[in-house]
Amino acid sequence: MATALSAGEPGDDPLLRPPVLTDTDYRPSPDEPFMNDRQVAYFRAKLNAWKDSILKESRDTLNQLQNDSLREPDVTDRASSETDWSIELRTRDRQRKLISKIDAAIRRIAEGEYGYCEVTGEPISLARLEARPIATMTVEAQERHEKQEKVSRDE
Structure with missing residues (x-):
């Protein structure tokens, strides 16, 4: 089954979606100045929570790989387990690539460039940044x- 997602794109995989922050006291609003200190702190916390969640899942996977053995006596069971682990490891690889994108976003926050389009320089909508x-x-x-990418691929 082909998907339109490239490696590292959150898409529909719940493991690759940013976590929903539990702080319900604040949500960025278009009624306030764009990328004010509060918004910047909110997105920094959101990015760090997402990264921490991914790293925790990776550690859990590594621990499980070290503790579980693939020594099922039945060949079919062993093949099924190996397939499951292969899928899990592909997911972790996508998450590894996602972490580099999260780190880049955190760097953009530090440089004061976060929230602005790298092509046009216009503000990226808060709804898009939230998602x-x-x-x-x-x-x-x-x-x-x-x-443009599709056209160049088709040529």
Whole structure:
């Protein structure tokens, strides 16, 4: 089954989605100045929580791999376990790539560039940043980029 997702894209995989922060006291609002100190702190916390969650899952997977053995006596059971681990390890690889994108977003926060499109310089919508905190382009710029990428792939 083919998907439209490239490696490292959160998409529909719940393991690759940013966590929902439990602090219900604050949500960025378009009524306040864009990327004010409170918004920056909110997105920094969201990115760090997402990264911590991924790293914890990776440690859990590593521990489970070290503790579990693939010594099922039945060949079919062993093949099934190996397939499950292969899928798990592919997911972890996607998460590893995602961590580099999270680190880049945290770097952009430190440099004061977070929340602005790398192509147009326009603010990225808060709704987009909420859904995809590692976004580097506005929806419009991303769509243009994907169309251009598709055209160059088709040539």
